[in-house]
Amino acid sequence: MKILFISPTGTLDNGAELSGVQLMSYLTSCGHNVTNVFPTNHHETFQKYSHELSEIQVDPYPISSLSWWWPDAPNSKNYEQDILAADFQSQINDIRQLISSKEIELVISNTVNVFTGALAAASEEVRHFWLIHEFPFGEFEYYASKIPLIEQLSDAVFAVQGELYRELENHFSDTGKLHSFVPFTHLKKVDLQTGVATRLISIGKLSERKNQLELVKTFHQLESDDLELVFIGGWDEDYKKKIDNYIQENQLTNIEFKGYQNEPWKFASEKDICVFTSSLEAFPLVYVESILNAVPVIISDNPGHMSVKEVFDAGEVYPLGNIEQLELKVKNILSDYVFYKEKAKSAQECAQNEYTVEKCSQTILNSITEIPYSQKPLTSLSFLLGLDLEEFLKNNLFEKSIRVYFERETSGFSENDSITLKLNNKGSISFPITSDVKSIRLDFSEIRSILQLDLVDSDNYEIQTNAHRYKEMFVFDNIDPQLILIPKETINSISLSYIYYPFHSKGLQQVMESHYDIRKSRDNLRSELFELERQHQSVIQSKRWKIATKLINIFRRNS
Incomplete structure (x- = not known):
């Protein structure tokens, strides 16, 4: 059978992923053809994760995304709703195409936190299983209200055996859909170190x-x-x-x-x-x-x-x-x-x-062959799910503009003293300036973005901004992008050319990834410095150090 997994993180630092890799490995050993969809990320285990999938004959399929989990899930990134909706539509489109091209027969979502696979499966009318590792309270209480939808989008739901399974029995209207499983981890034989002390x-x-x-x-x-x-x-x-x-x-x-x-x-x-x-x-x-x-x-x-x-x-x-x-x-x-x-x-x-993996996975393995497909109410709305939006988003979704405000000798920035210019993905603008203008503020569309700017006679201006600046690049990681130009001498007009990358565009993602790598290296160095300082303090405060210091001082006094 051709099975598609939707994985939580694409990393090897959590139990759901570790047990998911073991389950995929077991399914391939049973003769199933398995593909795994997961988000691209910067985690240190990402490359090892992809390598392990290849080692167990699972086809890896990473997807670039802004947010992989439900928007209200813990640690979800805070983007504008319209941008998130567009990104999720793109993910659903990718997964639907994968289901169609690979003739997938079963989709398995390996955490309650992902939902795009369930929507794609309903749209393509293939079976969907949901594996739940999380309790509907505490950190993940947000999903309790989604359980009726989870039921509708699933042919079977598997909850971790024990307290979680018993808890979810109280939330499901159709407990016949609810099954239990035990997450399995394969532990390599490790000879523990010989310990000197406990x-x-x-x-x-x-x-x-x-x-x-x-x-x-x-x-x-x-x-x-x-x-x-x-x-x-x-x-x-x-x-x-x-x-x-x-x-x-x-x-x-x-x-x-x-x-x-x-x-x-x-x-x-x-x-x-x-x-x-x-x-x-x-x-x-x-x-x-x-x-x-x-x-x-x-x-x-x-x-x-x-x-x-x-x-x-x-x-x-x-x-x-x-x-x-x-x-x-x-x-x-x-x-x-x-x-x-x-x-x-x-x-x-x-x-x-x-x-053993056989005993832990038996309920899932049996269900693969025994539980049939059931019609989902959402299937009739499949035409709304999974549009290929990249070019549409780039050019049409947002009404992009530049609002130009003027601060004068007698008045501050005001809506009544401003002009609005169209903001394209690439272009140039020019507008006249009167002699009483002290500064000019450019407000861009309220979208996180990058602006590559070429300002004519830029040396004639002091530039203030709420962006992170890298030479001619202005990275706006907030939803109120502003640029203030303060002329150093009297000018008659302002002319500039630009390239504009909304946050969802691939160009921006590439720049932000480079910025992320730099920040990560800086943070790692800070952590290493702190650890060295802590070890230094530990040494100089130890009894051996204090005794040695006293002995040295004695020898110094007697020499």
Whole structure:
């Protein structure tokens, strides 16, 4: 069967993608022909993601997009609604063409956060399955109101087994469409490092939802000079700053950030304790991996953690937010590590027997052959979905104009003292200036854009703008693009030529991608500098350093 996956992120830093890759691999091994659609992105795992798809004989199909998730989903980019609508139409068009050209028989959306595949499948009258990894409350509560539409656009919906499945049973009007599955992660055999001392480790991206600051505060409470805390994973910049500030304010040492790692378990040792403090998960695969690696683990009692514990019965549980109880759990394991290590090894043996891709994917595999196509109400409106809008958008969708305001000796900028000129994608403008004009403000259409400007006699003007300026390029990343020209001497007219790139155009995307790469390099250097400063502080505040410094001072005085 020819199957098309719609993936969440096109990266390898989240459980939905990791389990999705394993499911696609299993389907190809069963003889199915699989294509995967995902958004192009700048993540450090993007190239590896595409390579892994090729390795498992899955045809990768990246799509350039402004926003991939529902507009009201968390972390969605804030663009104007008309631009977003146009971009989603373009995505639907690409997916519809792919369904048609590859004769796709089933579309699978591998997160509740994507919807363009469901609309494309309904338009092309092919089956659609929705895999849901997210709870309809907390971070993803936005989708609760969309569940009736999700039902209508699906032939089957698969929710992660356990708490999430039971929660969604209360939301579905037709529970016959709702099925459960277990996300599967393939864990390569890893020989854990030989540990010298027991450490606390946390694997996963640092974020508000992952709640690692709770672990840092617990580490602070423990007040142990010998204990180390190691974070393995990337981070959200704002949340990392919050953790860094706490570490600095409390002068904490023995905390290490290793950043994103392709194989994080290579950095774990046989004497470590895993601690996962997330406020909400669905079926966290990193918790499963700790069980398969026989590492003693402490988890918060969020619904996703409890779903995993329901399957494997492994790990110690503390009430989310209760630092005193988490501290107690850590102390218990530290005081009798051999006992807890043996418990972890017993859980590992059971998990290895039960946790297989065949068992985890069986409900989905059976449904591929058993569940038929059902007519969708939206199919009759398919002619509205998936227009090829690139040229139309470029030339017709927005009424583009330049509003020119004049500030005079006797009055400021005013609507009553302005002119409106047509703004094309490329062109030139010229208008006269009277002697009493102090400055000229050019307001462009309220769209994020780039303006490539060639101003005649530009040395005769002071230029003020709310754009990011790169030589002759003005990057307007806000919806109120302005340019103010202040003549240095008396002038009779202004003439300029320009090339205008609205945000949706490919030209702008290429420039913004280059700008993004520069900013990312700068941010990485800042993070490295902070880490070096933290390590320096850790060294000079250590007991060994203080003793060595005292000895040196003694020798200096006696020499």
